[in-house]
Amino acid sequence: MVDLTGQYQGIKEELREAFDRILDSASFINGPEVSAFQEDLERYLGVKHVIPCANGTDALQIAMMGLGLQPGDEVITADFTFAATVEVIALLQLTPVLVDVDPETFNIDPVAVERAITPKTKAIVPVHLFGQCADMEALLAIAEKHGLYLIEDNAQAIGANYLFSDGRRQMAGTLGHVGATSFFPSKNLGAYGDGGALFTNDDALAHTIRGIVNHGMYRRYYHDVVGVNSRLDSLQAAVLRAKLPHLDAYCDRRRQAARYYNAAFKDHPLLSVPVTVRSCQGICDTCDCHVFHQYTLKVGGGKRDALAARLSEAGIPFGIYYPVPLHRQKAYADARYREADFPVTNRLCEEVISLPMHTELDPEQLEFICKTVLESLKQA
Ligand SMILES: *Cc1c(COP(=O)(O)O)cnc(C)c1O
Numbered sequence: 001m002v003d004l005t006g007q008y009q010g011i012k013e014e015l016r017e018a019f020d021r022i023l024d025s026a027s028f029i030n031g032p033e034v035s036a037f038q039e040d041l042e043r044y045l046g047v048k049h050v051i052p053c054a055n056g057t058d059a060l061q062i063a064m065m066g067l068g069l070q071p072g073d074e075v076i077t078a079d080f081t082f083a084a085t086v087e088v089i090a091l092l093q094l095t096p097v098l099v100d101v102d103p104e105t106f107n108i109d110p111v112a113v114e115r116a117i118t119p120k121t122k123a124i125v126p127v128h129l130f131g132q133c134a135d136m137e138a139l140l141a142i143a144e145k146h147g148l149y150l151i152e153d154n155a156q157a158i159g160a161n162y163l164f165s166d167g168r169r170q171m172a173g174t175l176g177h178v179g180a181t182s183f184f185p186s187k188n189l190g191a192y193g194d195g196g197a198l199f200t201n202d203d204a205l206a207h208t209i210r211g212i213v214n215h216g217m218y219r220r221y222y223h224d225v226v227g228v229n230s231r232l233d234s235l236q237a238a239v240l241r242a243k244l245p246h247l248d249a250y251c252d253r254r255r256q257a258a259r260y261y262n263a264a265f266k267d268h269p270l271l272s273v274p275v276t277v278r279s280c281q282g283i284c285d286t287c288d289c290h291v292f293h294q295y296t297l298k299v300g301g302g303k304r305d306a307l308a309a310r311l312s313e314a315g316i317p318f319g320i321y322y323p324v325p326l327h328r329q330k331a332y333a334d335a336r337y338r339e340a341d342f343p344v345t346n347r348l349c350e351e352v353i354s355l356p357m358h359t360e361l362d363p364e365q366l367e368f369i370c371k372t373v374l375e376s377l378k379q380a
Helices: 005-025 032-045 056-066 084-091 110-116 136-146 203-212 234-265 304-313 343-351 363-379
Strands: 049-053 074-078 095-099 121-125 149-153 161-163 169-171 178-182 196-200 217-219 295-299 352-355
Touching: 005 032, 005 234, 032 049, 032 196, 032 234, 049 056, 049 203, 056 084, 056 149, 056 178, 056 196, 056 203, 074 084, 084 095, 095 110, 110 136, 121 136, 136 149, 196 203, 203 217, 234 295, 234 363, 295 343, 304 352, 304 363, 343 352
Parallel strands: 074 095, 074 121, 121 149, 149 178
Antiparallel strands: 049 196, 161 169, 178 196, 295 352
8 A cells, every 4th residue: 555665765864874873863852863853843844843753642631731622521523533632532531522524535524514513612623534624714714703613633634725715825723723643654644653743823821832742841850730751752853854855846746646547537427536626726736735634535336345355366456444433443432423424424334435545656567556446347
């Protein structure tokens, strides 16, 4: 699904130098490399504060801690996402409220969000799934109208842009009160181990979060709030710093692959290719609104699993993201959920399949993958 060796070749010299520097200085945690990466990322995103941490799941948890959410507060998020999003809500003893998603973008449905709001609702967590922003304009309006926090799960969409209807653009993860991202190796900006970060334009919140990531300390050995241990190490910061200047080019490579796939599959009666945001009016093919963390097809006619089996036979990797809606997971079941509230997620879990997507796909590989998919569907 991913090939990280090609990227490594491109930054090898630079990385070796940075690693030597770090090993010689023995400054492994919160050293100068981490602050330099933080500043580089603030500049790239056009956001006031980046707070590095240990992974994306921590970043989400720390965002909720930083906003002062309390047990019993309801947090609305998408039924169709990776479990980390709902896991941290439950872990903090907040009440997760899962809602359905849009059938075309796979992102949280603002209408379902508004329907789920109660007097206990405190926050909405949109996930920019597969590399494309949720409908932030609608969500920002809902958050403002009901006085709710907007926490962006940007683990899959770093580098994506959100285009407002007035033509304004803003980087994914910097649109809400706070954004959380992951630098897991297979993410669009991946470290060589775990890593994560929070983004915010709010000075007070940034200050609170900087303490929380470091045991609630604002002054050494004075613990003002309950915190966690969640730090980015210097070696990971060096990797991320070397890759950041290439992120836009990496995203371009992914979009090129997506265009190739789109051209091959768009007219097939059983396949639906990914739909890019409506506000782009279709120009997304050439713009930077979608960074294709995943290239996900919907397969109709009940043929998804047969296709998956054929890809396995042909030695082509694929992913089913996600096979089970969160509301049906044992850990997150809730008597309040009714199947009728999740028609889209339920169907997507049976129809989606993600094809290989990374920066090193060459035309030969793409051709082989497309040919195999189309032939499999004939036989399936
Ligand atoms: C990867 C991911 C996370 C978690 O990030 P980690 O760094 O693995 O903890 C959270 N949310 C989504 C949507 C993700 O894809």
